[in-house]
Amino acid sequence: MATMRVGLVGCGNIASDICLAVRDRDIPAEVVALTDIDVSRAEALRNDYKLNACIGTLDELAGAVDYIVECAVAAVVPEVVDAAVRHGVDCLVMSVGGLLERPELFDLARRNNVNLWVPSGAICGIDGIRAAMHAGLDEVTLTTSKPPKGLKDAPYLRDKGIDLEGLTEPLVVFEGTARDAVRAFPANINVAASLSLAGLGPDRTRVRLVADPGTTVNTHEIHAKGPFGELTAIMRNCPSPRNPKSSYMASLSACVEVASAARLFAARTGRE
Numbered sequence: 124m125a126t127m128r129v130g131l132v133g134c135g136n137i138a139s140d141i142c143l144a145v146r147d148r149d150i151p152a153e154v155v156a157l158t159d160i161d162v163s164r165a166e167a168l169r170n171d172y173k174l175n176a177c178i179g180t181l182d183e184l185a186g187a188v189d190y191i192v193e194c195a196v197a198a199v200v201p202e203v204v205d206a207a208v209r210h211g212v213d214c215l216v217m218s219v220g221g222l223l224e225r226p227e228l229f230d231l232a233r234r235n236n237v238n239l240w241v242p243s244g245a246i247c248g249i250d251g252i253r254a255a256m257h258a259g260l261d262e263v264t265l266t267t268s269k270p271p272k273g274l275k276d277a278p279y280l281r282d283k284g285i286d287l288e289g290l291t292e293p294l295v296v297f298e299g300t301a302r303d304a305v306r307a308f309p310a311n312i313n314v315a316a317s318l319s320l321a322g323l324g325p326d327r328t329r330v331r332l333v334a335d336p337g338t339t340v341n342t343h344e345i346h347a348k349g350p351f352g353e354l355t356a357i358m359r360n361c362p363s364p365r366n367p368k369s370s371y372m373a374s375l376s377a378c379v380e381v382a383s384a385a386r387l388f389a390a391r392t393g394r395e
């Protein structure tokens with residue numbers, strides 16, 4: 124029986140969790156194409172999950188699949204959306220920060236009847252923010268706390284000369300707009316991008332980032348106010364079982380989106 128053909132752009136942690144869910148039939152799809160800047164990672168993924176998948180360029184991948192999952196890095200998002208549009212294929216974007224700087228990508232996709240899927244990622248409460256936005260929101264704030272090692276290598280800390288080594292108390296390392304947060308911490312705060320896309324946008328969504336030596340988990344706390352009332356949503360993320368640097372919830376949110384897309388695909392095409 125034919126199923127939705129998925130292509131994975133980026134063969135790291137999230138890709139691996141998707142392959143696991145496909146193997147266990149939690150996602151009714153098959154992974155048929157892989158691409159990664161580091162080909163050995165694509166080969167390892169293919170071997171680990173015994174995938175019947177080709178490894179090639181982004182363009183080859185887009186031409187061979189029904190659905191693309193970008194789970195690589197924010198900088199590659201415009202290229203991936205462009206390839207999705209050229210081949211008329213829907214696309215899940217995990218590196219949501221990559222969409223924030225390029226809102227025209229949504230218009231491009233829409234004009235070409237391509238759906239861009241944005242996951243809730245490592246936060247909860249996006250459903251409430253979206254619904255509340257129907258009547259407008261007055262304010263939305265995200266406070267993210269991470270263990271200092273989770274912020275290692277962030278360009279912002281390097282540029283500002285902020286050293287988190289030996290920190291003994293929580294330290295607010297950033298306070299500003301979601302747009303600036305995503306620029307400052309491109310690999311760490313995709314949730315700020317998802318939240319601002321669902322609500323007030325990148326310039327009116329406020330972000331506070333705390334390095335907390337007393338925690339081992341990533342915590343995201345959303346506060347929002349508007350005519351609807353007030354919303355508080357707190358997520359304490361366990362690390363992914365296969366990658367301690369990544370939140371398990373991010374992978375789970377990717378899996379649930381791909382599974383939904385696969386079911387829609389089956390309903391639309393009569394194939395499963």
Ligand SMILES: NC(=O)c1ccc[n+]([C@@H]2O[C@H](COP(=O)([O-])OP(=O)(O)OC[C@H]3O[C@@H](n4cnc5c(N)ncnc54)[C@H](O)[C@@H]3O)[C@@H](O)[C@H]2O)c1
Pocket residue numbers: 132133134135136137138158159160161164193194195196197199217218219242243244245246309310311313314317366369370373
């Ligand atoms: N939306 C969210 O809440 C959320 C949460 C966690 C991670 N993410 C994002 O999802 C993406 C993947 O996360 P991960 O934990 O799987 O990362 P990972 O580091 O485990 O894997 C990323 C893979 O992408 C590959 N890659 C890097 N640049 C590439 C390029 N230009 N073209 C093709 N492949 C490239 C790397 O070699 C690596 O194999 C990251 O951008 C991460 O920031 C989003």
